Amino acid sequence: MTPKELAGALQRQLNPRRARWQRPAALVRALGLRRGQAIAEIGCGPGYFTPRLARAVGPSGHVYAVDPEPAVLDVMRRRLRGVRNVTPVLGRDDDPLLPRGRCEAAVLINVYHHMHGGARFLRRLVAELPRHARVVNVDWNETTEFGPPPKRRVPRARFLRDARRAGLRLVAERAILPHQYFLVLRRAR
Numbered sequence: 001m002t003p004k005e006l007a008g009a010l011q012r013q014l015n016p017r018r019a020r021w022q023r024p025a026a027l028v029r030a031l032g033l034r035r036g037q038a039i040a041e042i043g044c045g046p047g048y049f050t051p052r053l054a055r056a057v058g059p060s061g062h063v064y065a066v067d068p069e070p071a072v073l074d075v076m077r078r079r080l081r082g083v084r085n086v087t088p089v090l091g092r093d094d095d096p097l098l099p100r101g102r103c104e105a106a107v108l109i110n111v112y113h114h115m116h117g118g119a120r121f122l123r124r125l126v127a128e129l130p131r132h133a134r135v136v137n138v139d140w141n142e143t144t145e146f147g148p149p150p151k152r153r154v155p156r157a158r159f160l161r162d163a164r165r166a167g168l169r170l171v172a173e174r175a176i177l178p179h180q181y182f183l184v185l186r187r188a189r
């Protein structure tokens with residue numbers, strides 16, 4: 001990532017106006033996190049959600065904030081300022097490198113459409129989570145006018161096909177965001 005690309009990404013992702021459509025408080029509430037839980041934030045970027053997730057699980061909980069882009073992870077780390085229950089994880093493109101069996105939920109927000117080989121990534125992710133863990137994926141609807149160009153999006157149906165192949169099944173869906181789907185998955189039996 002060039003310095004110019006990094007600056008552009010930070011400008012977009014940390015823009016306070018983003019709250020209008022991203023509804024971060026409602027989104028985090030809908031995750032239904034409990035205090036004391038260990039969770040993974042996959043593709044944390046510069047940390048728009050990271051401190052909010054850290055607050056939701058509380059000081060006895062933990063957030064593993066994963067991103068494969070070192071410069072972005074550095075920004076996230078600097079923005080944490082005193083937040084103690086977050087571990088930045090430099091993941092790989094094909095593997096989040098989470099501590100095995102530890103995270104009760106993995107949250108992906110605006111990430112899956114950035115992944116190359118997302119299906120393989122999901123299989124690695126599932127293998128690193130305990131059986132009862134939830135995976136939540138939030139990404140762009142196919143039809144909304146706002147957001148990335150349509151050809152760069154991952155339609156809901158395509159994500160669900162990849163998820164099924166990774167051994168996940170859809171257990172819930174929340175219609176709380178104007179431009180994005182919100183899918184909750186668990187390991188298939």
Ligand SMILES: C[S@@+](CC[C@H](N)C(=O)[O-])C[C@H]1O[C@@H](n2cnc3c(N)ncnc32)[C@H](O)[C@@H]1O
Pocket residue numbers: 013042043044045046047048049066067068069072091092093094095096108109110111114115116121
């Ligand atoms: C649009 S940003 C979203 C950041 C954050 N989730 C948010 O909503 O503000 C997408 C992030 O996904 C990361 N990413 C891309 N491929 C990834 C992968 N294989 N594993 C984890 N993160 C990835 C990128 O480096 C980038 O920081």
